[in-house]
Amino acid sequence: MIRVLLVEDQVLVRAGFRMVIESQDDLAVVGEAGDGLSAVREAERLGPDVVVMDVRMPGMDGVEATRRTVALECSPRVIMLTTYDLDEYALAAIRAGASGFLLKDAPPEEMLAAIRTVHAGDAVLAASTTRRLLEHLAPGEDAAAVRAVAALTDREREVLIAIARGRSNAEIAQHLTVSPGTVKTHVSNLLAKLGIRDRVQAVVVAYEAGLVRPGHR
Numbered sequence: 001m002i003r004v005l006l007v008e009d010q011v012l013v014r015a016g017f018r019m020v021i022e023s024q025d026d027l028a029v030v031g032e033a034g035d036g037l038s039a040v041r042e043a044e045r046l047g048p049d050v051v052v053m054d055v056r057m058p059g060m061d062g063v064e065a066t067r068r069t070v071a072l073e074c075s076p077r078v079i080m081l082t083t084y085d086l087d088e089y090a091l092a093a094i095r096a097g098a099s100g101f102l103l104k105d106a107p108p109e110e111m112l113a114a115i116r117t118v119h120a121g122d123a124v125l126a127a128s129t130t131r132r133l134l135e136h137l138a139p140g141e142d143a144a145a146v147r148a149v150a151a152l153t154d155r156e157r158e159v160l161i162a163i164a165r166g167r168s169n170a171e172i173a174q175h176l177t178v179s180p181g182t183v184k185t186h187v188s189n190l191l192a193k194l195g196i197r198d199r200v201q202a203v204v205v206a207y208e209a210g211l212v213r214p215g216h217r
């Protein structure tokens with residue numbers, strides 16, 4: 001059973017999300033919160049597997065709540081909810097530790113798939129969407145990201161660039177003429193070296209380090 005905490009300041013929206021999630025045999029809503037501070041408290045108290053977090057809330061917003069939530073001992077995964085495809089908070093949320101973001105008007109099956117995906121340890125945000133986000137919001141080259149990437153091997157750097165360009169493990173394996181299992185190992189190693197949790201954050205690091213540029217594939 002995947003245990004979910006819902007964080008959304010609009011009660012009716014939250015109720016709708018609960019109905020969708022609890023219609024599934026493998027998902028359960030273990031708690032709700034209407035603001036960021038309550039979200040962190042409830043996450044610490046309940047230890048959910050996944051937190052579905054609104055980005056704009058009164059008081060503490062979803063970005064700061066995400067930062068504090070992923071730092072908890074239970075370390076739940078966070079899916080950020082946003083109203084617009086290029087919400088100005090989305091990149092900040094990913095940097096804060098969110099495993100991606102989901103539009104509030106997404107079909108119910110997308111939310112359900114997203115919860116299962118992040119629970120399995122992957123990200124819910126397609127790399128192509130990440131690229132589009134970064135093309136609008138990415139800053140210039142970041143010194144810390146450059147230092148982090150310098151610790152990678154040449155092959156790990158190749159794999160990171162391929163991830164940032166939206167390629168799947170299978171596509172990377174074909175491009176590099178290696179097995180998908182080898183690519184998976186490279187991905188795990190580079191995530192560990194960069195100190196990040198998933199492919200979404202890997203794409204952010206690749207852009208911040210200047211390995212790829214907006215608009216370049």
